[in-house]
Each structure stands twice: as structure tokens, then as C-alpha cells.
Amino acid sequence: MDRNAVERRVQELNDLLKEYGHAYYVLDKPAVPDSVYDSLMQELLAIEAENPDLIFPDSPSQRVGGEVLEGFSKVVHEYPMLSLSNVFNEEDIRDFDRRVQAEAGNATYICELKIDGLAVSLKYENGMFVQGSTRGDGTVGEEITANLKTIRTIPLKLSEPVTIEVRGEAYMPKKSFMRLNEARDENGEEPFANPRNAAAGSLRQLDPKIAASRNLAVFIYGVGGDGTAYGQDSHSDSLDFLASIGFETNNKSKRCKTIEEVLEYIESWQERRQDLDYEIDGIVIKVDSYEDQEQLGFTAKSPRWATAYKFPAEEVHTKLLDIELSVGRTGVVTPTAILEPVQVAGTTVARASLHNEDLIREKDIRIGDAVVIRKAGDIIPEVVTVLIDQRKGNEEPYHMPENCPVCNSELVRIEGEVALRCVNPQCPAQMKEALIHFVSRNAMNIEGIGERVVDQLYTSSLVHDVSDLYGLTKEQLLSLERMGEKSATNLLNAIEASKTNSLEKLLFGLGIRHVGVRAAHILSEEFGTLDEIAKADADRLTSIHEIGDKVADAVITFFANEDVLEVIGKLKTYGVNMDYKGRVRQELPTEGPFAGKTVVLTGKLLILTRNEAKERIEALGGKVSGSVSKKTDLVIAGEEAGSKLVKAEELGITVWNETELVDALGEKE
Secondary structure (H helix, E strand, O other): OHHHHHHHHHHHHHHHHHHHHHHHHOOOOOOHHHHHHHHHHHHHHHHHHHOOOOOOOOOHHHHHOOOOOOOOEEOOOOOOOOOOEOOOOOOHHHHHHHHHHHHHHHOEEEEEEEEEEEEEEEEOOEEEEEEEEEEEOOOOEEEEHHOOOOOOOOEEEEEOOEEEEEEEEEOOOHHHHHHHHHHHHHOOOOOOOOHHHHHHHOOOOHHHHHHHHHHOOOEEEEOOOOOOHHHOOHHHHHHHHHHOOOOOOOOOOEEEHHHHHHHHHHHHHHHHHOOOOEEEEEEEEEEEEEHHHHHHHEEOOEEEEHHHHHHHHEEEEEEEEEEEEOOOOEEEEEEEEEEEEEEEEOOEEEEEEEOOHHHHOOOOOOOOOOEEEEOOOOOOEEEEEEHHHHOOOOOOOOOOOOOOHHHHHHOOOOOOOOOOOOOOOHHHHHHHHHHHHHHHHOOOOOOOOOHHHHHHHHHHOOOOOOOHHOOOOOOOOOOOOOOOHHHHHHHHHHHHOOOOOOOHHHHHHHHOOOOOHHHHHHHHHOOOOOHHHHOOOHHHOOOOOOOHHHHHHHHHHHHHOOOHHHHHHHHHHHHOOOOOOOOHHHHHHOOOOOOOOOEEEEEOOOOOOOHHHHHHHHHHHEEOOOOOOOOEEEEEEEEEOOOOHHHHHHOOOOOOOOOHHHHHHHOOO
């Protein structure tokens, strides 16, 4: 064939394979026999091998996996991937509904199957798939684009040239999971415990060909960021839009006008979940209207307009052999049941949390008892009840000790708490747990320091508190068991690199009670420096959206501690960064056409992209919202503006066209 004929044939093969692939993997309606598809794919691969310049980014050949990766780079999510709160029974669901209706009034819901997989984010530019990443800690994930490209249900090119970020759940179908474990058994490899672990393990392989061989799939469940950015007013409308441009969304979702309909939906799928060809572990309940969602807002960790109902866990019987105690970094003493190993929900369980002394007493748990255990939320093993009728008379009642099992200090119960706590700040267990937390991935992310190394550093008196990590020398590290020259060098480099982390990583790493990843980021963005956070009083802290009394009290108490201030002083001496590296909220303009105003963008913008307009308005102190309400100050109406413009006019809100927006932006440049 001449060059033009080759190019035409490549395009023809691309189109045919995309059409047949979509019918097979997304619609589940094969259009041609497998042999025909395979033959066309082999032809395309042969032509591309001879003509590398004709390999396009959206070619079906790109799904077979490319070169082995050296590692995964970090991706900062433009919009945080927040987790959902959980509910476990009808009472919890009705409580959620009461809170929603009290705030939003007459809200309707959309219910979706909670796919048991791995959350992913996909970015498209002008309709082309350009980047995929894991959820990570919700703020920073790992780039796994090459692996995600191997998933047939992820379109490499959308039917419309939109620039969009979507969120989805990657999963392994049950049949793929069974085939994978059969193959691993034959090869003498350890089988995966469940499809979720298999999917996560597949997507974190450095060789994309391994991911390609695992037959994964993805359901897209929403848009990242402003859900109204593409003209939709509700989550259900967005799902329809996403399906229309080529994404596979789960077609089992349902709009529910009342909480009774929600409960009926849950009951229905709880009975039918085994009929699905993929695993689900619950139902996600969301307020459908974007305007209602905005009204409800967020907590530091999750949206107030959504929750996840978790199906009741599988329960099994076993024997409680002993009870062990552990001391956490905040001094809480936690009892743990040591069990005869038993299979629960696909994994072997030998330990289960007993939470606290009150629970042991309330359930009359004794050493030697036959007990019922389950995985709370299908994840954490817990003792449900004791089989009292199986007692033989030699079971031993358990009493919590009066002194810390590690440092022998007297244990106390703080008013209002059920936990026993060691309040000795020098307790070795707390010190070691604090060190482990400080070096963890979501905190200072110092690779090479695990529990074993922390234990050695502390036991050998090389490290007493977190600041001592920065004074370690190579000679000291080489004195540790199984620490070689290369490992010591890498560890010192990791410690040095952690000095440049942004403030939110340090703040989380310091281990302030009630201050998680999200709260640490909010505080850092608000104040800019650790010193400013340390000086803040309760009124200042609670004035921040998403920061409540508990967090404020914990922050004030933490920075009032002289030992804490001494550690922070040493960290400063070692050169650890104490500043937030993003843009501090207080630095935003307080004067100008957008300062302090809530702005809504609607319709098609021709001069600026929607993202450009949003970024520039926010840079001038404005807040860009997705829906029009009484709190809206200004609406920017582009071409074909619809219901939002009508509502703005009904409410008497100021409306600008795009030219007026550009003029206002230009005045501040």
C-alpha cells in the first residue's frame, strides 16, 4: 500500500476496534466474534510497528501496556478526593436524612451501588485522556496513567472535545478475579484475598502489561470540582452527560424522592448483590441537586450531602485465646483480642479490636470464650458477641490494669472519654508511635523509616522525639541492625528532603489530636505559618469554615505545651520548613470587583475558558459557586445561558456578560 492507503487503513482499523471494543466492554453486546477483533488488532499492531509515526494516543494498541515504569510520580489533585462518612443501619440513614432536610429542605437523593474497588481520577484535555491517578491521601495521589490506559472501559478519546476531570472506581470483575487466583495457584503464588486488593495491586504495578492482563474495569461516578461546569444542575444529569460522551457509568443508580425509597433501594440490592458480576459493599446516598449540595457544604473530611451505607458484614465463630494491650501515640490504651485464626470476608483474621474496657465489661468478654466476629465495614475485625451458652466454666474474666503496660505510669480516664490513657509524655510507646506517625506518607513522608527502624532508633537512644531525626549521622545509622551504607545514605537523603515539605505535612505529622490531613491543610492555607497557627485563639480558629470547637481546643492545648514548643524550636534550628507553600487565604485581595463576592459562571464563555475565569476571579478574592442562590452576588452569563440566568433575574442578582467580566479582570491587571 502507498502512504495514503496506509494512513486510511490505520484510521479505519482504529475506528473499527474502538466501535467493537465499546460494544464488548461497555455495552456488553459483542458486535463481532473475538477472532475478528483479534485479527484486526494484530493487523493494526503490525502496521504501527512499521510506521511508528502513525501510533496515535487514542489507538486501541495503547491498551496492551508499554514499557516498564521506573516509579510513580506524585499528582496533586486540583480538587480534593474526599472520603464519605459511613452509616450502618436504618437509624443512621434517617438521622442523615433529618440533617439534610433541616438544612436544604425537600431534597431528593440519588442512590448508587458502592463498588468495592480503588478510587481513581482521570483528566482529559480537549477530549483526550492525558492523566490518571490514585486517590492517595485525598490531596496527593500517584500517577498511574499507563496502567489506566490498559482498561478497556476508560475511553482514550471522548466523543466531545471537552476538558474535564472525572472520578471513578476501578474494580476487578468476579470472573477476572477467579481466573487470576487460579493462575496464581498454578504458579505457586499467594492468591489475592479479594477483588479490591487484586484491583489495587494491579494498578500499582510498574509494568503496565501486568495491569493489561488483569481485565480491570472502571465505573465513572462523577465530575471533579464544580459539577455544574458543563451545564448540569444535578448529579443525575451529570451521570447522563458523562455517559453521553463515552464514559461507562453504573446503570443501577436511582433517583429517590423520599428516604423510604432510599431504604427500599438498599434492601433490594442487599438481597441481589450476589447476582452482580462485580463486588459491592454498600450503597452511596447523595443529595441530587447541586444547589442543595452547595447549601449543605463539607466537613473537614467529607461532604455533608453524601454518605455511604455499608452492608452488614459476614459473621463467623472462633475462640478468644488472649487479650493484649497496646499504647497509641496519644496515650490511649487499646485492648486487642487474640483469636484462633479464622476466615472472614476472604481474609484470615487472628486479631480483633476490643476498643475499650467498657466494651469488654458490657459484652462480658472472657479469655477462652467462643465469640462471634465480623469485619466492621468489611475492613476492621471486631468482636460482635460472646456465645455464652458454649461456656465450659474455665473462661477467665478480664480486668484492665491500673498502670501503663509499657512505662508503668498510672492510667487515667479523662472526663467524658471511655478510653484509659497513659498521660506520661515520656512513655516509650507513645514516643515511638509519634515517630512512626511523623515519618508516615501522609505526614513528612520519610521513606526508609518503618516500625523496625523507629524501634531501633528509640531503643538505642539515638532518637527521643521527632526533631532528633534531623540530627542523625551516617555513623549512627550504620550502627543499626541490617542498615547498610546505601540504605543509610538513602535514609539521610529522605530526611533532608523532608525539610522542604509544605506546612500542612509538618502540621499533620506533629500529631495534634483531631487534626487530620484535611484540617491540617485548611489551617495551613488559612494562617500560612506554624507560628501564626500557634498564636491563634479559639474565636479565630472557629471562625474558619470546617474548623469546630474540638479541633480548636486541641490546637490551643497542643501549642500551650512547653515540650511541644521546645521540639518545634529544634525543628526550626535544623531548617525544617514552617511555611505553607500554596497561596494563603489571607493574601487574597480584600478590595476590588470580586473581593468577598460569590460568583456563578453560566453558559458558554468565548474569550476565557471556564477554568481560566474561575482561577482569575478567585485570585482577586472571589468565590466561584456552582449554583445560584440568595447568597450569590454576581452571575456571569455566557452564550446559551439557561436556568441559572433565569433564576438570577428572578432573585434580582447582578448579571454581567463575558465582556464585562474581562473588563473587570483587566482593571486589576
